Amino acid sequence: MLEARDVKLAFGQTPALRGATLTVAEGEIVAVMGPSGSGKSTLLHCLAGILVPDEGEILFDGTRVDRLDETRRSTLRRDRFGFVFQFGQLVPELTAEDNVALPLLLGGTRRAAAVAEARPWFARLGLDGLELRRSGELSGGEAQRVALARALVAKPRVLFADEPTGSLDSLTGEQVMDLMVDSARAQGTTVVLVTHEARVAAYADRQVVVRDGRVHALAAARSTS
Numbered sequence: 001m002l003e004a005r006d007v008k009l010a011f012g013q014t015p016a017l018r019g020a021t022l023t024v025a026e027g028e029i030v031a032v033m034g035p036s037g038s039g040k041s042t043l044l045h046c047l048a049g050i051l052v053p054d055e056g057e058i059l060f061d062g063t064r065v066d067r068l069d070e071t072r073r074s075t076l077r078r079d080r081f082g083f084v085f086q087f088g089q090l091v092p093e094l095t096a097e098d099n100v101a102l103p104l105l106l107g108g109t110r111r112a113a114a115v116a117e118a119r120p121w122f123a124r125l126g127l128d129g130l131e132l133r134r135s136g137e138l139s140g141g142e143a144q145r146v147a148l149a150r151a152l153v154a155k156p157r158v159l160f161a162d163e164p165t166g167s168l169d170s171l172t173g174e175q176v177m178d179l180m181v182d183s184a185r186a187q188g189t190t191v192v193l194v195t196h197e198a199r200v201a202a203y204a205d206r207q208v209v210v211r212d213g214r215v216h217a218l219a220a221a222r223s224t225s
């Protein structure tokens, strides 16, 4: 359902992707590993319609994402994709609850309905009682769980996670990964997970490695049962 075909992209003179090909199946959790600077984040940004490749194709459900204009890519991202980044990127002025409700509000849902949909995520992710906190009043792990709820609340088809545990200690990182994988599986969300940590990649159904801007297969990770 999501595919990069022979994608090339350079930042000025720096080639970041040199013919990257990756196919992700519906509901699959794929970990993208590889050394620093190999092109992992750039590949994720291309798949998510944030960056447009210089060459090659990005397909989502048969649509050429790379051919959509910025407005349509932005709508696609808002309506079909969810994002979790290393530092949560919560809106500091908003409460945790409003941060989670935000994608629904941006999609046109009225506030009361958006908050009503956001609320159950707090119990689901072990965040009970934190609904009215602002992001500065949350621990790193709590903030990442709020960011996860925000990424999943609109039931995206694909969750893009770029080093989602990068700022967390290993135990907190494991809790976030457990919740991410369980929640994604529960609603059938496909996940593209960029990480350089083998322990985090082990949560995926499949691991690939990016080296010098190209994608290489790796043996299947743990079973999905």
Ligand SMILES: Nc1ncnc2c1ncn2[C@@H]1O[C@H](COP(=O)(O)OP(=O)(O)OP(=O)(O)O)[C@@H](O)[C@H]1O
Pocket: 011, 014, 015, 016, 034, 035, 036, 037, 038, 039, 040, 041, 042, 043, 196
């Ligand atoms: N906005 C940018 N402007 C210029 N060069 C960039 C930009 N973003 C990435 N690059 C370069 O493109 C290459 C690939 O970067 P990318 O961030 O995709 O790698 P990465 O594998 O995600 O690295 P890391 O694990 O360190 O995050 C690197 O050489 C990087 O310096």
